[in-house]
Amino acid sequence: MSDVERVLAETGDKAGLDVMGIPVSISDRMEKTMGSFVFKEKDGKVKAHEFKFSARLLSGEFDEEIVKNVIIHEYAHFYANVTSGKNNGHNAVFKNVCRSLGIPEDTLFTAPGTRVIRKKGYKLVCSSCGETVAVRRHRDAAVDIVKYKISGCCEAKIKAMTGYF
Ligand SMILES: [Zn+2]
Ligand SMILES: [Zn+2]
Structure with missing residues (x-):
């Protein structure tokens, strides 16, 4: 087997x-x-x-x-x-x-067209529509974006999610 x-x-x-x-x-x-x-x-x-x-x-x-x-x-x-x-x-x-x-609900890299990514990092998403704004490997970089930037799509706050992206 x-x-x-x-x-x-x-x-x-x-x-x-x-x-x-x-x-x-x-x-x-x-x-x-x-x-x-x-x-x-x-x-x-x-x-x-x-x-x-x-x-x-x-x-x-x-x-x-x-x-x-x-x-x-x-x-x-x-x-x-x-x-x-x-x-x-x-x-x-x-x-x-x-x-x-007991597995993550997101689609990892199974969705067609999804980039194959295998490192742990931070996905930055628009808090209004959920669109992915950026992905960062390092916490500091992610924190900066959350603190100082707004999303281009909705001009809303950005939130960070952690996982494999
Ligand atoms: Zn699936
Ligand atoms: Zn948005």
Whole structure:
């Protein structure tokens, strides 16, 4: 059993919905998307097709914790969609599942077009609309922006969020 399968199996055990029989494939053509849960939606049911992960995710380039979070993130899509019978995307249902599985609710680098970022840092967001204003690696730089700048979009205060960006 691969590490990916082991994480999926363990998460399935914990959540009470196993992934048995669902194929796991590793793609070396996935670059921006690090993982995906492929399924079909039909008659109020979701049929799991496969879990797909980028070879890059498993290349050793990323922290173990990040890799695990991406795998569990895809499990969360599986869980949310199969239990509700529909595609929840990254909505509140999905976020609830993330919380119960103990992973961040944000999409890490799974969303298409998202930059692959793997360092811990500060994301600076507009307090009014939530738009990302900037990302800074260092606390001091983030604090300066929060203190002295306003967002270009809404001319509102900027707040900092910490995590992997
Ligand atoms: Zn996702
Ligand atoms: Zn704004």
